[in-house]
Amino acid sequence: MRIRATVAAVSGALALTALAAPVAQADESYGDTKISNVVVNGGKSVVVGPTAAKKVTVTFTATDNSGIDWAQLVLYRGATIDELETGAVADSSDGLATCTKVNATTSNCKTTFTLGSQYNLVNSVAGTWKVWAIVAAKDYDYVQKDNAKSFKVQRASQLTVNASPEPVKKGKTITVTGKLSRANWETGKYAGYTGQSVKLQFRKKNSSTYTTLKTIKTDSKGNLKTTVKASADGYFRYSFAGTTTTPAVNATGDFVDVK
Numbered sequence: 001m002r003i004r005a006t007v008a009a010v011s012g013a014l015a016l017t018a019l020a021a022p023v024a025q026a027d028e029s030y031g032d033t034k035i036s037n038v039v040v041n042g043g044k045s046v047v048v049g050p051t052a053a054k055k056v057t058v059t060f061t062a063t064d065n066s067g068i069d070w071a072q073l074v075l076y077r078g079a080t081i082d083e084l085e086t087g088a089v090a091d092s093s094d095g096l097a098t099c100t101k102v103n104a105t106t107s108n109c110k111t112t113f114t115l116g117s118q119y120n121l122v123n124s125v126a127g128t129w130k131v132w133a134i135v136a137a138k139d140y141d142y143v144q145k146d147n148a149k150s151f152k153v154q155r156a157s158q159l160t161v162n163a164s165p166e167p168v169k170k171g172k173t174i175t176v177t178g179k180l181s182r183a184n185w186e187t188g189k190y191a192g193y194t195g196q197s198v199k200l201q202f203r204k205k206n207s208s209t210y211t212t213l214k215t216i217k218t219d220s221k222g223n224l225k226t227t228v229k230a231s232a233d234g235y236f237r238y239s240f241a242g243t244t245t246t247p248a249v250n251a252t253g254d255f256v257d258v259k
Helices: 002-016
Strands: 028-030 034-040 046-048 054-063 068-078 084-089 098-101 106-115 127-137 142-155 157-164 173-184 189-192 197-204 211-217 223-229 234-240 254-256
Touching (some): 034 127, 034 142, 054 127, 068 098, 084 106, 142 173, 157 234, 173 197, 173 234
Parallel strands (some): 046 142
Antiparallel strands (some): 028 142, 034 054, 054 106, 068 127, 098 106, 173 189, 173 223, 197 211, 197 234, 234 254
């Protein structure tokens, strides 16, 4: 079958190199085969640190009036599967998804992938990824989708804060420093995230709600520094809303005792 040749081309190209461009077709189908309910990583963005590999599970439902024969997914970054920048084939030995029969026409399927720095991740491929999918039925019907689902692959973020002096007299100046950093998949370390807007927030000692005091930007090394006047006992923190390539993160509040 031609669709098996397509699967081999996609899988083989990715196995040879993360930056290969396989020969594949655009969306197409024959018969009544369908794929639905595709969920990547439980519906959450895939956040990967600077060194540890991340296992990503994708679940989906496959249907056909004759029942499902096999299914395969490929995760990739690029405009289309023909123009991929990098990607991942399934961890299974044959590259296929594990499909469990629900009834004569429907199967619930699952497959797991590995994403990791210096393996199939470099800094430039953070952002929106896609799921290429093909499902084959027992009567030789099939469906192939270039983008069965889009999802985010992001560089893990860290945010620190330090408010001083502690304790401080009411009305005196408090200096609040910190740093926003994110995983560098090419060096295997965290590095400062420059030019990003970060909120300085304050929570009174007996309150559960943070209020934004001001917004400042990180410097060329990801550092943060600003000043405020001491008014009451409470916690200072920095809060970053996140970007397409980097998840939101809040620093752990730093308590300041105001005398």
